[in-house]
Amino acid sequence: MTDSSLLPEAVASTDSRASIDTLASTDAAWLARAIDLATLNVANGGGPFGAVIVRDGVALAEGQNRVTAQLDPTAHAEVVAIRAACQAVGDFSLAGATLYTSCEPCPLCLSASLWARVNRVVFAADRHDAARGGFDDREFYELFSRDRSTWALPVDSVRPDNAPEPFNAWLALQSRTQY
Numbered sequence: 001m002t003d004s005s006l007l008p009e010a011v012a013s014t015d016s017r018a019s020i021d022t023l024a025s026t027d028a029a030w031l032a033r034a035i036d037l038a039t040l041n042v043a044n045g046g047g048p049f050g051a052v053i054v055r056d057g058v059a060l061a062e063g064q065n066r067v068t069a070q071l072d073p074t075a076h077a078e079v080v081a082i083r084a085a086c087q088a089v090g091d092f093s094l095a096g097a098t099l100y101t102s103c104e105p106c107p108l109c110l111s112a113s114l115w116a117r118v119n120r121v122v123f124a125a126d127r128h129d130a131a132r133g134g135f136d137d138r139e140f141y142e143l144f145s146r147d148r149s150t151w152a153l154p155v156d157s158v159r160p161d162n163a164p165e166p167f168n169a170w171l172a173l174q175s176r177t178q179y
């Protein structure tokens with residue numbers, strides 16, 4: 001329960017409404033840029049995906065899908081943008097940043113967003129739009145929701161005695177950089 005004497009409802013709702021409206025228009029503007037990048041990329045030999053990484057109202061980097069152009073199956077727009085943003089700021093963390101993307105991130109890009117520690121992800125089209133375009137985003141999400149033993153891709157655990165060795169080396173290193 002909210003104590004109305006501590007939080008005047010009328011004032012609070014007016015303020016939050018205003019900040020939501022500001023956020024929505026900001027989101028729309030950055031998404032428009034991501035969509036433009038995606039559409040332009042089609043004419044430039046890339047896939048129909050674009051992304052922008054924004055922090056404190058400034059674009060740190062943009063990305064476009066370059067999978068076929070660069071023969072890199074991981075060159076998704078979001079990954080390209082994350083890599084470029086990290087280079088731009090000189091850090092492997094993008095904490096405080098928002099990733100705007102023209103389409104719902106696939107599991108690869110969602111994981112990359114988690115690894116990059118972005119604060120927020122905002123997308124325009126979704127996995128169903130991507131499926132209509134012939135892309136596997138939705139299929140991969142469905143795959144991850146199924147037991148791994150049912151996958152067409154075998155993922156096998158083989159555990160030799162020295163399997164933990166790299167982690168022992170890591171933990172023994174005093175100068176390691178945590179991430």
Ligand SMILES: [Zn+2]
Binds near residue numbers: 078105107108109
């Ligand atoms: Zn992706």
